[in-house]
Amino acid sequence: MKIIEVNRAATAANDKDAELLRAELRDRGIFLLNLMSAAGSGKTTLLSRVISDLRDRVPLGVMEADLASDVDAVTIENLGAKSIQVHTGGCCHMDAEMTREALRAFSLEGPGIIFLENVGNLICPAEFDTGAHKKVMILSVPEGDDKPLKYPLMFQESDVLLITKTDALPYFDFNLSAASRRAEALNPAIRIFPLSAKTGEGMEAFEEWLLSEWEAFLHA
Amino acid sequence: MPEKLFDIISVRAGLEEENEKYASVVRAYCAEKGIFLVHLMASPGAGKTTLLCRILDVLGKDVEIGILEADVDSDVDAQTVTAHGARAVQLHTGGSCHMDGRMTLQGLQAFGDDPPKLVFLENVGNLVCPAEFDVGADLALMILSVPEGDDKPLKYPLMFTVAECIVINKIDTAEIFDFDLTAFAKNLRPLNPSAPVFPLSAKTGEGMEPFLSWLKGRTA
Numbered sequence: 476m477k478i479i480e481v482n483r484a485a486t487a488a489n490d491k492d493a494e495l496l497r498a499e500l501r502d503r504g505i506f507l508l509n510l511m512s513a514a515g516s517g518k519t520t521l522l523s524r525v526i527s528d529l530r531d532r533v534p535l536g537v538m539e540a541d542l543a544s545d546v547d548a549v550t551i552e553n554l555g556a557k558s559i560q561v562h563t564g565g566c567c568h569m570d571a572e573m574t575r576e577a578l579r580a581f582s583l584e585g586p587g588i589i590f591l592e593n594v595g596n597l598i599c600p601a602e603f604d605t606g607a608h609k610k611v612m613i614l615s616v617p618e619g620d621d622k623p624l625k626y627p628l629m630f631q632e633s634d635v636l637l638i639t640k641t642d643a644l645p646y647f648d649f650n651l652s653a654a655s656r657r658a659e660a661l662n663p664a665i666r667i668f669p670l671s672a673k674t675g676e677g678m679e680a681f682e683e684w685l686l687s688e689w690e691a692f693l694h695a
Numbered sequence: 696m697p698e699k700l701f702d703i704i705s706v707r708a709g710l711e712e713e714n715e716k717y718a719s720v721v722r723a724y725c726a727e728k729g730i731f732l733v734h735l736m737a738s739p740g741a742g743k744t745t746l747l748c749r750i751l752d753v754l755g756k757d758v759e760i761g762i763l764e765a766d767v768d769s770d771v772d773a774q775t776v777t778a779h780g781a782r783a784v785q786l787h788t789g790g791s792c793h794m795d796g797r798m799t800l801q802g803l804q805a806f807g808d809d810p811p812k813l814v815f816l817e818n819v820g821n822l823v824c825p826a827e828f829d830v831g832a833d834l835a836l837m838i839l840s841v842p843e844g845d846d847k848p849l850k851y852p853l854m855f856t857v858a859e860c861i862v863i864n865k866i867d868t869a870e871i872f873d874f875d876l877t878a879f880a881k882n883l884r885p886l887n888p889s890a891p892v893f894p895l896s897a898k899t900g901e902g903m904e905p906f907l908s909w910l911k912g913r914t915a
Contacts, residue, residue, distance in 0.1 A: 513738045513739045513740065513820070514738045514822045514843055514847060514850065514851060515738060515840075515842065515843025515844045515847060516843075541850055542823065542850065542851060542852065542853070543849075543850070543852055544849040544850050544852075546846055546849055546850070547850075565823075565827070565853065567792060567821070567823035567824050594823060595738070595822065595823075595850065595851070596792070596821055596822070596823050596824075597739050597820065597821070598767060598790075598792040598819065598820075598821055598824075599792045599821075599823070599824065602790070615740075615842065617740060617840065617841075617842035617843075617865065617868065618738075618739055618740025618842075619740045621771060622739055622740060624768075624769045624771055625739065625766055625767065625768070625769050625771070625820065626739060626767060626820070627767070627768055628767070628790065640842065642871070643842070643868065643871055643872075646867075646868050646871060647868075
């Protein structure tokens, strides 16, 4: 078997802009989380659950980034959370400038928590700092426990790994400890929460983490 | 005429033009060597490699099959398909989120003077970027897996527009996910009126037969 390296020039020069945005948001008391995953792993379902559980305790907003369509933003609006739809116009990720522009259109003045639901993609979003304070990624059980081997950067970059659709574990050859071990080998500090946003199982641990990070952010 | 103050350069168009050139070279190379090139695209974990193993087990009896495995990193997939009798080349994209014409040509040339007559290019797991780059293939095949959801054509319209055949994989898990084939068709058809859709399970083998005979006819 032959292995060929077909490199392209790396392009990521928005780090400085992201640092500025992060500081501006801190001043406004807005805790921004960048939520990333492959297409169809359950980002919107997870956010729906978080909103239903926490909307009475903390102001929550969601920015839905999509190539096109507004199905997700409609779902979030229907739950009573503030939401805007960001159309990336075909672009496969959000960067700091796009995030800043989206935030400008957002009516949540702060303080509060805003989730940026990135485009469904395990590759490009990992390369672009959006100015978020924390990065949360989802790996769903049907995608397989080998994904840290194939998309290492996403696992290296994330502060939190949510292993979702655990209610489907009996149907798939997904080894939870193998997945965790592979993620931790890339990123020893990563926090891992297995859960099912559909049944609610395991949601509490993640929501406790979110609330404690929010408290820490407010009082930093 | 006012004096021209500055040049406007569309870098994007330049990139695509450059790629088009390579895609034509790939087409010419395939014609010269008698290669039928299938471009396989899907999200991470949708089952590209598992489907290829099924194809290898059946069509591989009659014809030598080559597989170009594109990955950001790792060579787990190339090892798997080699075990199923494929002549495999592992392509490391070095972080890049898609294959382009130039990389594809490099991969095909790695087969040497006597390449396999049927070659599958397994692209990086991504529903966005691979759809934008013509790799010079004879057939664009995509997989959507049941756990990803029936709304995906709304969110990743370009992928569903360029696909010439769509496999709905993991139908053995239909009972635990809310995937509605009729709703899927309703979302798909405005974008793509003609691509055949094959619901199947590459894991259990259910539904493989109609797909394999279609593919055999198309690639013969």
